Amino acid sequence: MGNNPVVLLFGLSALMWLGAQNWRRRKLKRAVRDLPTLMQRMLGPEPAFDPPKDTPDGLQGFAVLHDRTRRVEWIVRGLAVLWLAYVVFLLLKGTFE
Secondary structure (H helix, E strand, O other), X not given: OOOOHHHHHHHXXXXXXXXXXXXXXXXXXXXXXXXXXXXXXXXOOOOOOOOOOOOOHHHHHHHHHHXXXXXXXXXXXXXXXXXXXXXXXXXXXXXXX
C-alpha cells in the first residue's frame, strides 16, 4: 500500500475537497474579523457565518464575498468529484494491476 498510485490519486481528490473547505473558512473568518462587532453579531454561527436574509448596508460586501466563496468552493468540490470518478474509471478499466 505504500507505493500504490491509487492511494495517491484518491488522496488528491480528498485534498481538493478539504482544501476548498478550509480555504473558504479562512477567507470568511478573516472577513468577519474585519467587521464591526454589531455586524458580527448579525451573522450566523461559525464556521458558516451565514449573512441574514435581509442584509443591511454594512454587510453587503460580506454577503457578496460569502456567495463568491461558496461558488468557488463548490466548483473545486465538483472537480474533486470528477477526479474521483476518473480514478474509479481507471480502477474499473484495470490500469493499476
